[in-house]
Amino acid sequence: MAISPDEVRHVARLARLALDEGEVERLAGELGAILEYVAQLQRVETAGVPPTAHVLDQVNALREDEPGPGLEREVLLEEAPDREGPFWRVPRVIGEGGENVGEGEER
Amino acid sequence: MAWRPVHELAASGASRREIAELFVERAARLDGRVHAFLTQTPERALEAAERADRAGGGRPSPWAGLPVALKDNLVTRGLRTTCASRMLADWVPPYTATAVERLEAAGLGCLGKTNLDEFAMGSSTEHSAFGPTRNPVDLERVPGGSSGGSAAAVAAAMAPWALGSDTGGSIRQPAAYCGVVGLKPSYGRVSRYGLVAFASSLDQIGPITRDVRDAAILLGLIAGHDPRDATSAERPVPDYLERLEEGVRGLRVGLPREYFGEGVAPEVREAVLGAARALEREGARVEETELPSTRYALAAYYVVAPAEASANLARYDGVRYGFRAAGATSYADLYDRTRQKGFGAEVRRRIMLGTYALSAGYYDQYYLKAQQVRTLIRREFGEAFRRFDLLLTPTAPTAAFRLGEVSDPLTMYMNDICTIPANLAGLPAISLPCGSAGGLPVGAQLMAAPFEEALLLRAARALEAALSLQPWRPAAELEEVAP
Numbered sequence: 034m035a036i037s038p039d040e041v042r043h044v045a046r047l048a049r050l051a052l053d054e055g056e057v058e059r060l061a062g063e064l065g066a067i068l069e070y071v072a073q074l075q076r077v078e079t080a081g082v083p084p085t086a087h088v089l090d091q092v093n094a095l096r097e098d099e100p101g102p103g104l105e106r107e108v109l110l111e112e113a114p115d116r117e118g119p120f121w122r123v124p125r126v127i128g129e130g131g132e133n134v135g136e137g138e139e140r
Numbered sequence: 141m142a143w144r145p146v147h148e149l150a151a152s153g154a155s156r157r158e159i160a161e162l163f164v165e166r167a168a169r170l171d172g173r174v175h176a177f178l179t180q181t182p183e184r185a186l187e188a189a190e191r192a193d194r195a196g197g198g199r200p201s202p203w204a205g206l207p208v209a210l211k212d213n214l215v216t217r218g219l220r221t222t223c224a225s226r227m228l229a230d231w232v233p234p235y236t237a238t239a240v241e242r243l244e245a246a247g248l249g250c251l252g253k254t255n256l257d258e259f260a261m262g263s264s265t266e267h268s269a270f271g272p273t274r275n276p277v278d279l280e281r282v283p284g285g286s287s288g289g290s291a292a293a294v295a296a297a298m299a300p301w302a303l304g305s306d307t308g309g310s311i312r313q314p315a316a317y318c319g320v321v322g323l324k325p326s327y328g329r330v331s332r333y334g335l336v337a338f339a340s341s342l343d344q345i346g347p348i349t350r351d352v353r354d355a356a357i358l359l360g361l362i363a364g365h366d367p368r369d370a371t372s373a374e375r376p377v378p379d380y381l382e383r384l385e386e387g388v389r390g391l392r393v394g395l396p397r398e399y400f401g402e403g404v405a406p407e408v409r410e411a412v413l414g415a416a417r418a419l420e421r422e423g424a425r426v427e428e429t430e431l432p433s434t435r436y437a438l439a440a441y442y443v444v445a446p447a448e449a450s451a452n453l454a455r456y457d458g459v460r461y462g463f464r465a466a467g468a469t470s471y472a473d474l475y476d477r478t479r480q481k482g483f484g485a486e487v488r489r490r491i492m493l494g495t496y497a498l499s500a501g502y503y504d505q506y507y508l509k510a511q512q513v514r515t516l517i518r519r520e521f522g523e524a525f526r527r528f529d530l531l532l533t534p535t536a537p538t539a540a541f542r543l544g545e546v547s548d549p550l551t552m553y554m555n556d557i558c559t560i561p562a563n564l565a566g567l568p569a570i571s572l573p574c575g576s577a578g579g580l581p582v583g584a585q586l587m588a589a590p591f592e593e594a595l596l597l598r599a600a601r602a603l604e605a606a607l608s609l610q611p612w613r614p615a616a617e618l619e620e621v622a623p
Contacts, residue, residue: 044495050480051477051480060488063489067442077436079516085518105234112231114459
């Protein structure tokens with residue numbers, strides 16, 4: 034099961050992972066080998082077999098919707114890689130430098 | 141003294157301070173050679189010990205003041221939790237995992253946070269951003285993984301017991317490689333709240349200990365329903381010690397052929413068959429059986445686990461906590477570069493594999509198919525447990541390999557071929573020492589039906605008693621490290 038360098042680049046983009054060119058080549062080989070191994074699943078007859086997402090019989094754990102204390106804002110913001118006052122600071126999202134956001138949409 | 145199991149230490153008459161000091165001292169002196177710990181917290185261990193000594197009869201549990209090591213993917217408020225990743229190298233979590241909270245409530249003190257394969261992805265603890273852990277029995281060999289730090293800490297008596305996590309064998313395989321006991325509970329038995337998520341439908345926290353009784357004790361402390369984990373089971377926790385010594389007379393034990401075949405080292409097979417004969421002598425009825433879907437378990441796992449991982453690890457984006465790559469020119473560039481630099485090669489490989497399996501056009505072929513095969517594996521176990529109380533297999537196909545010996549990812553994944561089925565089916569499974577191969581520890585794995593931990597522990601205890609092996613000791617060169 035071969036996987037092309039272009040496919041690797043496409044998947045890396047979906048995964049939001051930058052790869053250098055050497056890594057693209059290497060991953061094409063490694064992922065190809067793993068997918069080739071995994072391809073044996075196609076030999077198993079599974080028509081009409083329901084998928085298992087999860088082994089427990091219980092569905093939906095519900096509880097009363099009661100307000101309780103959350104984590105303190107300051108404790109959370111202390112771990113921010115970059116912040117400004119009570120906010121996380123990130124590169125510009127809309128407009129220049131932003132990618133595909135709002136493109137062709139009315140906002 | 142450091143070699144005694146916790147239940148004996150607790151009954152020894154030594155003060156909790158003396159016991160804690162023993163392990164604090166050994167960890168400080170020996171870990172330079174083993175690298176089981178990413179963070180040592182002697183002050184926490186000693187403080188808990190002193191509190192227990194002061195409390196005397198008013199202790200919160202019989203185990204109060206005893207130290208414990210925690211795998212560094214269990215979040216601890218105010219104490220750095222790294223997952224052995226550059227992504228979380230300096231992260232100080234704002235909350236504590238439920239399993240750890242329960243140990244704290246019982247009065248146990250944290251000795252430190254142990255090394256692992258990054259985000260628990262690996263079978264050797266070589267994939268740690270902070271360098272590998274070594275196997276105390278043979279320092280040239282890996283301790284297994286991903287809970288290699290926890291297993292090595294117990295094997296070197298730098299900790300009397302530890303918590304690990306197991307997604308495809310990450311408690312049992314390192315326990316086998318290091319010659320100690322490792323238990324993966326049934327899915328849902330222990331709350332996953334505060335266990336940094338790898339593959340959410342497979343992950344479980346469990347004990348790594350010196351003997352089976354300690355595993356029963358530590359499981360009893362951490363098990364039970366937790367409203368903060370919607371997948372934790374609403375079932376009462378039995379007293380795992382109550383019937384521990386009742387033996388295996390009349391129990392039916394299956395030996396699934398598929399776990400003894402090609403790829404399993406002859407000495408490993410012999411050691412596990414020796415364990416089967418020991419169970420037979422104790423009155424169990426041992427019989428060969430078949431679990432044909434097992435041969436597809438590894439393939440199904442390497443779709444399901446990376447798929448879930450790729451979703452879980454999407455949260456590391458360099459925005460709210462953890463590592464952020466410098467110099468990003470846009471938000472997309474920030475994500476891409478943070479994730480490139482923050483994750484190691486194995487984690488990136490699994491994110492890519494999982495993203496591929498979930499992507500448009502491949503979902504049915506890979507992810508859906510793997511989940512259907514998972515159903516077949518579960519059904520087959522369901523049928524097996526109508527005929528057998530327990531299944532006995534090797535824990536890993538070989539003994540510990542040398543550092544750097546396995547470089548191909550797929551060859552590395554083969555290490556988990558015997559342990560993965562229990563994760564896919566949500567079964568409890570335990571590994572305990574059963575002999576040696578080339579002078580290295582071999583583990584036997586027992587599996588039971590979901591939530592049959594009491595039965596599993598009872599059988600493991602009977603096997604441990606019947607074999608009555610000398611405990612594995614660290615390499616002489618480790619013990620020679622001067623005080």
